[in-house]
Amino acid sequence: MAPTIRFSETVLREHALAIWSAAVEAVRPEPLVAAAVLDFPTAWQAALRAAPRVLVVGCGKAGAAMAAGLETGCEQYLPKLSGLVNVPEGSTRLLQRLRLNPARPAGSNHPTAAGVAGADEMLELLAGAGPDDVAICLISGGGSALLPAPAHGITLEDKQAVTKLLHASGATIAEMNAVRKHLSRVKGGRLAAAFRGKLLVSLIISDVVGDPLDVIASGPTAPDPSTFADALGVIKKYGLTGKVPASVSRLLERSGDKGEPETLKEQPPHVHNLVIGNNAVALAAAARRAGELGYGVLNLGAFIEGETREVAAVVVGIVRSIRSNGQPLAMAACLLIGGETTVVLGDQPGLGGRNQEFVLAALNRLGTEHMLGVCVLSGGTDGEDGPTDAAGAVATIETLTRASAQSLSPREYLDRHDSYSFFDRVDGLIRTGLTDTNVTDIRVVLVTQLDA
Incomplete structure (x- = not known):
């Protein structure tokens, strides 16, 4: 013995x-991102070389370091890079090409108007992509609160009120996500849906047990299994129909075939999600x-x-x-x-x-x-x-x-x-x-x- x-x-x-x-x-974002980019498949590398622009968007607590790592990994493509990443205050740094947007105070996990402004800019950037442009999305834990973009007709205060009601009612995280995704212009794959270029790669550092792509930062580039009907069902289940803001009820009730597009349901062939770091x-x-x-x-x-x-x-x-x-x-x-x-x-x-x-x-x-x-x-x-x-x-x-x-x-x-x-x-x-x-x-x- x-x-x-x-x-x-x-x-x-x-x-x-x-x-x-x-x-x-071991999960420092800079080396993880740099190594991931250098290890991209041959087809992705070719797309980067041919792209007129490489558009960068993202969110999360690791966003600043991920952006720095991306600049390192994309050194040969650096003049093509442009974009921004929403990060907590206190984690910003000066980068060569990319901009870090302080989207919430340090120590807080509440969405802000600054976060909404950053999300709007990202949606506009991706929507303006040319056919040969490449996009890289940097996602990490805390991204859901850092990338708020209320659906049209919904205010940030409306979304916060709904979240508070769901918390108090004992709704599960899956039920809360179903509602929040359908009150957003970026969550539930909507960020990816805005991109019409050649290739979008999401590099993800997971803060969720089991690494479910639709849950990490509320899945801005991943298909969403929930529907508007599911979201409305959650509201009704907890007796919140008369308590949530009227704008929320109107949005959920006129969903789907009534005019509001669903969240992303299938992974587009030009969109790829890659988990590069986890627990x-x-x-x-x-x-x-x-x-x-x-x-x-x-x-x-x-x-x-x-x-x-x-x-x-x-x-x-x-x-x-x-x-x-x-x-x-x-x-x-x-x-x-x-x-x-x-x-x-x-x-x-x-x-x-x-x-x-x-x-x-x-x-x-x-x-x-x-x-x-x-x-x-x-x-x-x-x-x-x-x-x-x-x-x-x-x-x-x-x-x-x-x-x-x-x-x-x-x-x-x-x-x-x-x-x-x-x-x-x-x-x-x-x-x-x-x-x-x-x-x-x-x-x-x-x-x-x-x-x-």
């Missing part, structure tokens, strides 16, 4: 951060780094969903099994968990996000009895966790020591969903700033024995 590798508590924390950072580094890519990089640091790795994959505390409870059970009987792997062990969980908030929640709540929930369950030799880290790869300036949190036994010295109860902070306030007081927050990428979350849990 191999001897157990021992690390100090300080080293455990350093290792967890290094493993998480390796995951984020699985990040997890694989994290696993490689953990192995280099001496850990056995159990990668639980990119499809983890569910309520945050329940997922944390399962992970804690695995940690205890590793410590008790070396199953499902022996120490020193690294658990990697991807995907994206949810948090069900109470009436008066505190401050935090799903990653900070995951760490606090695990810390609360493990306690001083089981936390010794364990490090728990969870972080959003975009550098934003909820409405905070933190990407997530990290905890070791020292976290409990500091909490005890200040009479802080993990359970009390957990009960009021105030994980940010807890970790801010015990030096447990991970603050990276915007990372310019977004492939959901990466959790790193290390289990070993401490040096004496």
Whole structure:
């Protein structure tokens, strides 16, 4: 039997951060986009060479870095490039040919008039394409809010009112998407439908579990399986017919064969969607780094969903099994968990996000009895966790020591969903700033024995 590798508590924390950072580094948009363009099929390369113009549009938290990577990958075609990408404020930079449009404030996920203006400009750019022009669309997480374009006769405030009503009614994400796509001029494949040139390639960094093309940024270049009838059915299902703005009801009721065109239903032969980065890519990089640091790795994959505390409870059970009987792997062990969980908030929640709540929930369950030799880290790869300036949190036994010295109860902070306030007081927050990428979350849990 191999001897157990021992690390100090300080080293455990350093290792967890290094493993998480390796995951984020693997999905940096600039090299991903540059490599993707250089690896385009021969026919696409020929279209680029022959194109009078290469039109660029896009949206998302990774948009600025993706645009920079595109300029690098298209260096030989640089004079042909023109266009813009909607990005969050704070992520803009000066590029050679492309323009970055700050479409929403940093730390916010609400669509703005600036986002609408950018979307209008993109639609006009694509609609004016010549027969031999090529378009490249850059899409990443957060793109839905960054690329708002209300349907004709609908205001941005109308769409926001509908979204708020659907949230309060308990509508599923699929139901909400069905409605939002049919109240938009870009979502549900409508952005691709505006293009009449030779070739449109969408390069996509996915922030959605399973990488469904119609869901990522609400699918501006992907076919939409939902219909106007589905959208109207959602409104009726939740008793919102008399509550949504009258303009919304009018639009949905005169849809389809009554004049309003449907969302895109079939992929046009000249439109191609290519996922170049996702949670699985990040997890694989994290696993490689953990192995280099001496850990056995159990990668639980990119499809983890569910309520945050329940997922944390399962992970804690695995940690205890590793410590008790070396199953499902022996120490020193690294658990990697991807995907994206949810948090069900109470009436008066505190401050935090799903990653900070995951760490606090695990810390609360493990306690001083089981936390010794364990490090728990969870972080959003975009550098934003909820409405905070933190990407997530990290905890070791020292976290409990500091909490005890200040009479802080993990359970009390957990009960009021105030994980940010807890970790801010015990030096447990991970603050990276915007990372310019977004492939959901990466959790790193290390289990070993401490040096004496």
